[in-house]
Amino acid sequence: xxxxxxxxxxxxxxxxxxxxxxxxxxxxxxxxxxxxxxxxxxxxxxxxxxxxxxxxxxxxxxxxxxxxxxxxxxxxxxxxxxxxxxxxxxxxxxxxxxxxxxxxxxxxxxxxxxxxxxxxxxxxxxxxxxxxxxxxxxxxxxxxxxxxxxxxxxxxxxxxxxxxxxxxxxxxxxxxx
Amino acid sequence: xxxxxxxxxxxxxxxxxxxxxxxxxxxxxxxxxxxxxxxxxxxxxxxxxxxxxxxxxxxxxxxxxxxxxxxxxxxxxxxxxxxxxxxxxxxxxxxxxxxxxxxxxxxxxxxxxxxxxxxxxxxxxxxxxxxxxxxxxxxxxxxxxxxxxxxxxxxxxxxxxxxxxxxxxxxxxxxxxxxxxxxxxxxxxxxxxxxxxxxxxxxxxxxxxxxxxxxxxxxxxxxxxxxxxxxxxxxxxxxxxxxxxxxxxxxxxxxxxxxxxxxxxxxxxxxxxxxxxxxxxxxxxxxxxxxxxxxxxxxxxxxxxxxxxxxxxxxxxxxxxxxxxxxxxxxxxxxxxxxxxxxxxxxxxxxxxxxxxxxxxxxxxxxxxxxxxxxxxxxxxxxxxxxxxxxxxxxxxxxxxxxxxxxxxxxxxxxxxxxxxxxxxxxxxxxxxxxx
Amino acid sequence: xxxxxxxxxxxxxxxxxxxxxxxxxxxxxxxxxxxxxxxxxxxxxxxxxxxxxxxxxxxxxxxxxxxxxxxxxxxxxxxxxxxxxxxxxxxxxxxxxxxxxxxxxxxxxxxxxxxxxxxxxxxxxxxxxxxxxxxxxxxxxxxxxxxxxxxxxxxxxxxxxxxxxxxxxxxxxxxxxxxxxxxxxxxxxxxxxxxxxxxxxxxxxxxxxxxxxxxxxxxxxxxxxxxxxxxxxxxxxxxxxxxxxxxxxxxxxxxxxxxxxxxxxxxxxxxxxxxxxxxxxxxxxxxxxxxxxxxxxxxxxxxxxxxxxxxxxxxxxxxxxxxxxxxxxx
Numbered sequence: 001x002x003x004x005x006x007x008x009x010x011x012x013x014x015x016x017x018x019x020x021x022x023x024x025x026x027x028x029x030x031x032x033x034x035x036x037x038x039x040x041x042x043x044x045x046x047x048x049x050x051x052x053x054x055x056x057x058x059x060x061x062x063x064x065x066x067x068x069x070x071x072x073x074x075x076x077x078x079x080x081x082x083x084x085x086x087x088x089x090x091x092x093x094x095x096x097x098x099x100x101x102x103x104x105x106x107x108x109x110x111x112x113x114x115x116x117x118x119x120x121x122x123x124x125x126x127x128x129x130x131x132x133x134x135x136x137x138x139x140x141x142x143x144x145x146x147x148x149x150x151x152x153x154x155x156x157x158x159x160x161x162x163x164x165x166x167x168x169x170x171x172x173x174x175x176x177x
Numbered sequence: 178x179x180x181x182x183x184x185x186x187x188x189x190x191x192x193x194x195x196x197x198x199x200x201x202x203x204x205x206x207x208x209x210x211x212x213x214x215x216x217x218x219x220x221x222x223x224x225x226x227x228x229x230x231x232x233x234x235x236x237x238x239x240x241x242x243x244x245x246x247x248x249x250x251x252x253x254x255x256x257x258x259x260x261x262x263x264x265x266x267x268x269x270x271x272x273x274x275x276x277x278x279x280x281x282x283x284x285x286x287x288x289x290x291x292x293x294x295x296x297x298x299x300x301x302x303x304x305x306x307x308x309x310x311x312x313x314x315x316x317x318x319x320x321x322x323x324x325x326x327x328x329x330x331x332x333x334x335x336x337x338x339x340x341x342x343x344x345x346x347x348x349x350x351x352x353x354x355x356x357x358x359x360x361x362x363x364x365x366x367x368x369x370x371x372x373x374x375x376x377x378x379x380x381x382x383x384x385x386x387x388x389x390x391x392x393x394x395x396x397x398x399x400x401x402x403x404x405x406x407x408x409x410x411x412x413x414x415x416x417x418x419x420x421x422x423x424x425x426x427x428x429x430x431x432x433x434x435x436x437x438x439x440x441x442x443x444x445x446x447x448x449x450x451x452x453x454x455x456x457x458x459x460x461x462x463x464x465x466x467x468x469x470x471x472x473x474x475x476x477x478x479x480x481x482x483x484x485x486x487x488x489x490x491x492x493x494x495x496x497x498x499x500x501x502x503x504x505x506x507x508x509x510x511x512x513x514x515x516x517x518x519x520x521x522x523x524x525x526x527x528x529x530x531x532x533x534x535x536x537x538x539x540x541x542x543x544x545x546x547x548x549x550x551x552x553x554x555x556x557x558x559x560x561x562x563x564x565x566x567x568x569x570x571x572x573x574x575x576x577x578x579x580x581x582x583x584x585x586x587x588x589x590x591x592x593x594x595x596x597x598x599x600x601x602x603x604x605x606x607x608x609x610x611x612x613x
Numbered sequence: 614x615x616x617x618x619x620x621x622x623x624x625x626x627x628x629x630x631x632x633x634x635x636x637x638x639x640x641x642x643x644x645x646x647x648x649x650x651x652x653x654x655x656x657x658x659x660x661x662x663x664x665x666x667x668x669x670x671x672x673x674x675x676x677x678x679x680x681x682x683x684x685x686x687x688x689x690x691x692x693x694x695x696x697x698x699x700x701x702x703x704x705x706x707x708x709x710x711x712x713x714x715x716x717x718x719x720x721x722x723x724x725x726x727x728x729x730x731x732x733x734x735x736x737x738x739x740x741x742x743x744x745x746x747x748x749x750x751x752x753x754x755x756x757x758x759x760x761x762x763x764x765x766x767x768x769x770x771x772x773x774x775x776x777x778x779x780x781x782x783x784x785x786x787x788x789x790x791x792x793x794x795x796x797x798x799x800x801x802x803x804x805x806x807x808x809x810x811x812x813x814x815x816x817x818x819x820x821x822x823x824x825x826x827x828x829x830x831x832x833x834x835x836x837x838x839x840x841x842x843x844x845x846x847x848x849x850x851x852x853x854x855x856x857x858x859x860x861x862x863x864x865x866x867x868x869x870x871x872x873x874x875x876x877x878x879x880x881x882x883x884x885x886x887x888x889x890x891x892x893x894x895x896x897x898x899x900x901x902x903x904x905x906x907x908x909x910x911x912x913x914x915x916x917x918x919x920x921x922x923x924x925x926x927x928x929x930x931x932x933x934x935x936x937x938x939x940x941x942x943x
Contacts, residue, residue, distance in 0.1 A: 067637070070651040070679075070919075080614070080924025082630060083637045085768075120646040366721075374813030375621070377721040377745030377787060382814070446729065447722030491730070493699055495720035495743070 006151055006159075007172035012132070015148030016045070019130055020052035022146050027097055030057035032125065034093055036066040037101045038114060039084035044163045045132055046101040062089035066100065071113035086117075093122040099146075103161040105131040108142035133172055135159050180598070180610075181205075183213050184591070187221035187557060189547055191523025197226065199553040202596030207549060219602075221557055224590055227527050229261025229554030231534040231543050232504065233324070233431060234353075234407060234479035237263070237294070239285065240278065241270025246484040246574045248282065251504070252291035254482070254573035256599035256609075258504040259556035259589040262293040262535070262543045263482075267304070268329040274299035274310035276318035283320040290609040291599045293554075295540055298322040300341050300352060304330050309341060316348040323539040326353035328407055329454075331389060333359055338393060342402035349539060351429075353405040354393055356414070357455065361385035366494060368441040368456040376444065378494065381456050383411040390414050394421035394428050405537060406430040408481050410455040412465030419474045429537050431479035432466045434503055434510035435579060439463070443579070449490045449497030450579050453483070470529065471520040477533045480507045484575030502578050505570055509585040512560055517586060542595065557591035564588070572605050614920045616728045616737040619746040620795040625771065628798055632756050633768050635909070635916035642678070642912060652681035655922050658711040660702070661740070662688040662718045667883060668740050671907070672715045675914035681922070684709065699723060700732050707733040713922055714738070721745035721787075736921040744785045750882055751791035753913040755799060757902050758837050760909065761878055773800030778830050780806040780863060781841025781890060782852075784813050788841060788882045793821055806830045808863065810852045827863050831872050838873060839880040840865050840891045860889050870895045878902050 007015070027033055030053060037046030043065045050063040069075075069083040100114050111129060118124060130146035135153045149172070153159060157176040164170050184197040189207070196211035197204060206213075237251040246254075248265070255263045265282055267273030273282060279296035286294025298315035302308050304327040315322040325345060332338045332354060341352050362385045367373050369380020390406055394417065397404035406418065409430045418430050435453065440460050443451045451457060469475040483500025490497050503510075511530065515521045521529075535544030545551040566580040592600035597610040606612060614627065641649055657676040659669050669685065676683045686706065699718075706714060713736045716724050721743030728737040741747040758775060759767045777796050783789045783805050796803050797820040804822045805812065812823055824830050831838070843859060853859045860866070865879065870892065873879070879891075879901045887893050896903060 070637075070641075070649045075651065075923045078924060080920055082634060086637070086640065116650065120641075120648070121644055369814055371815040371818050374815050374819075375790070377743050377790060380814060447725050449726075488698060488700075491700060493718065493720040493723035493726045495723075496699075 001175060003173050003175045005171055005173050007149060009170035012148070012170050012172065015132065016048055017052060019146045019148060020049050020056055023049070023053060023099060023128075023130065024057045026128075026145070030054075030059045030061050032095070032097050033061045034089060034091070034096045034098050034124075035061060035063045035101055036088075036098055037063070038110060039065055039067050041103040041161055041163055041166055042101045044165045045103060049101060049130065062091055064089045066114055066117055068110055068113035068117055071116045073109060073113070088121060093118065093124045095123070095125050097126045097128065098124040099128045099130055101130045103132050104159050105129070105134045105144055106137060108138045108140040111142050112140050132161060133159060181213060181216040182598070183211060183216040183218045184221040184226070184557065185218060187224050187226040188523070189226050190527045191225045197221075197555070199555070199593060199596055202553060204547065204549055204551050204553050207547060219591065221591075223561060224557040224559050225523050226547065227259065227523065227556045227558060228531040228544055228547060229556055229592065229594065230259045230508065230530045231538070231540065232260055232263040232480050232482070232507070233477060233534040233538055234328070235263040235265055235482045235504065236268065236484065236500070237265045237282075238484060239269065240281065244486050244574075248285040248294055249289040250572075250574040251482070251484070252286060252289045252294060253605055254502070254504040254571070256291040256592045256594065257572040257589060257605045258506070259508050259558060259592050259600075260292055260504060261554035261556070261592065261594045262295060262540060263504070264295045264297050264324055264538055266297050266326060266328045267299040272299050272303050273297070274302050274304070276311070276314040276320070279315050279320035279322055280318050290594075290597070292594055293540070293543065295538060296320045296322055297324045297326050297328075297353070300325045300327045300332050301337060306330060306332060306334055306337060309337070309344065312341070312345055312350065313348065316350060323348070323350050324353055324405070324537075325350055326355065326407065328353065328355045331355050331357040331359060333389075335392060335396070339396050339400060342397055342404065343400045346402055351403040351405050351537065353407050354389065355407050356386045356389035356393070356409075358385040358389055361388075365456075367444050367452070368458050370441060370459055372441045372444060376447070378444070381454075383413050383458070383462070386411055386455055387413040387417055390417050394418070394426050397428060398424065398426045402427065404428045408433050408436065408455055408479070409466065409475060410436045410458050410462060412462045415465050415469035415474055418469070422474065429476040429533075430474070431477045432470055432475045433481045434478060434507045434514070435501055436466055437463065437470070437478075437514040438510055439579060447494045449492065449494050450501070450577055450581070452490075452494060452497050452499055453501050454499040467514060467518070467520055470515065471525075477529045477537065478507065478511055479534065480504055484573055485577045486575060490577045500577065502571065502573055502575055505572055506566060506578060506580050506585065508556075508558060508589060509566070509587040510580070512587045513585055516560070553593050553596040555591070555593045556589060559588045559590050560586060562586065562588050616724075617748055617917050617921060618724050618728060618737065618739045620748045620751050620791045620798070621746065623748065623795065623798065625798045628752070628755070628795060629769065629771060631752055631913065631916050631920060632759065634919060635752070635756055635912045636768050638915040638919070639909070639912040642908075648678050648680060650680045651919060652676070652679040652922055655681045655712040656684060656710050657681045657713045657715060657918060658684045658686060658706045658735075660686050660706065660714050660716045662716075662723075663741070665717055665741070667907075668717060671910045672738075672740060672914050674911050675918055678911070679915055679918060681918065684711070699727065700730065703727055703733045707735060711735045713918060715740050717741045719743055738917060738921065741787055743787065744790075745787050746791045747787040748791050748795075749910070749914050749917055750788050751795040752917070753906055753910040754792055754839065754880060754882070755795055756909045756913050757880065757906050758878070760905070761902060762836070771799040772796060775801040775837065776804070776833070776835045777801050777837045777839060778804040778806060778835040779839045779841065780827060780830070780865070782811045782843055782847060783807045783841075784811045785844070785847070786841050792839065793819060804830055804833070804835065806863065808853050808859070811847070827869065828872070831869055834874045835877060837878050837880055838865065841882065842884065842886055843890050856889060864889060865891045865895045867892055867894045870898065873900075880906065882906065
């Protein structure tokens, strides 16, 4: 089993900087943005991106978390997971541009669940998706708006994202046969 | 079956080895180094020879509850357990409160032929506790009833109990009391104590048994009667009997095998196999009744064999019936609780499971000495194996045993009823005396 | 979690997990759309052998808010009243596709018998069995105490050092029993107050203090005072002489309410006998948590159903935690 580092700490920092600029560019500024990270590491990334967006855009942008456990379509196939915190910032999501933030985009099912969850919470003006890594193998017609790195992979390989706040260091690795 | 049997090397009541020749329904010879032409030789090396066991407290369910057991199936279960005689409790349907019913039971027992079935007569009509049944008629009948009981129910009315105690003196009868104050045990489900407090099951306090025994021994003393106490279960009851005997009261007491081994902790899973009346008690009570049995305060072991159909036990606790089958397991449990713990000897076992029950019940021909000329009602028991008790060990119609899945020592190898073989080489015969 | 039968065998970890998931469930109940798709396609059967509209409706609401299908089976007038056994009733429901059975039964131990019998494969939730346990009630009580104490910061917290006094018919109360075990597991200190006739004969092994005097208990300043409903039938079995005497000695009247600390909460599992064990003033005071308990009941029951049904069959041990059975030494 071989492990390969795909993104080092500096690569991650650059990717997040670029994503933050792209978000501001596509939204024509920071107004109306709400960042919602998908636990666990999506929340960390949302916090980092939020700080960068505030730095580049000049205004603080609401940041929250959106747990999708209750909306997954594959619950019965896995051991029960405890749900994580969903925190919708004051001001809600009605009429806002919600940017979902996740660490790895794979089958797309988590994002589908996130869209269902958003629907029960309110009515955003638009929903965008930012992901640090897109490793392909989509099972649903879902595409990201902002990508840190496109990472072609085979299904059997494992993509691991480590972030300082969660794991003590920053890296993205791929583990294969 | 007129087969002459020569048992070689049995341990007579667990002590010295000897050979035993059974011929013509009696012990023809007993001693070392015997031989007899034409006799079938059985290797009894290592087997303990006991007089055929006598159970003073069995529920055979016939007439009326044949779905649980019949006199035939119950007799077979008894023989499998090393018994040659059982006393059948009268809580049948109709209740055994007349000469007619007890004679019928006797006839059915004789037809079955595996053990001597001695009917017990009810104390009161229908066991309702209101009027005395025709105790004299039952005593004079072919069934020659000497033991009377309303078992299942307590003879609660003190006046009725007094009269019953007095009345049976006329024919050397004895009242066997099921000691349970009904007012203190209304709706009771299990022993009242720490476990019942946690489980939310209504309690059956020890004092409900002890207060009745205390009253009855005083009554028996006052009117000069014999008294027998059924299935004694608490430490306090042992103390009362000890006190009464010291005073010279003519009282005898029995304990069940399950009260010698099991405690109310087993109720925690609400498994209704452990639901019984009187209920399983605390560890202190188990130790006290063991001690009482060892020192003679408690005179005998009686099974209170109580068969029930599956649906009466495979349900929620509250809806389940009280009772456990016990004939097949009795000797093994007594070995586990009393012999292997060093509390009693096999000689004591002969006394408490054969001699004394026969004497209390005034049953001739059983619990007799192991000497020449005495009836050959015998049990040959191997104390050495240890095996898990399963439904394969049960021979009656019902399987409500608390020992299923539990390891118990011992194995009944041969049972004889007045010279007729009922269990041969560990296997219960299909018909008494008929061996393949 | 395969079954939820009691709090006596519920570990501190499992209890906190249920309470924390209940927080998440409570949050969703603040949204405009209170439903979650989580248990879609699952069937929950309410198997109620005892009348209880409140608890049944609470479980029904919980199941429906998780998008499960609900079947209500009430024993009155059904085949059970004609003598159908628990086994046959349960297996009939299983044959109809029940994934979970919420059972309320008059016989202590019936849920455990159902769960261990092998008659059904569905998960079993005890909604109250005889005088034994009512685990979801204790969980919603603990949730309520925690919420009042820690507010939005409740997640992950236990009740260490919180003092709870439970007043009433302890002997016949499954709510009391479940609360004793759960509160102890969460670190709270429990005091029981009752007439001597309504305390079980042997509670020496319980992690509680027992008092017969309610005024003495209130003077000790409990953080939570939980009043239990008194059943008037008990009067006929000589547990206490009259309603009046019971209320006078063990009722939460206005005087006692004033003596209770300003920060103490007053709890009642309902339904209340206003004027008997609890005065109207106490029941309606801002310190009363009676209505919150009802709301929290739905969140807690949603959590219980979620943890029971959402995941695959546990790969670890499925059986209910074995109860400690000590026997005589050989």
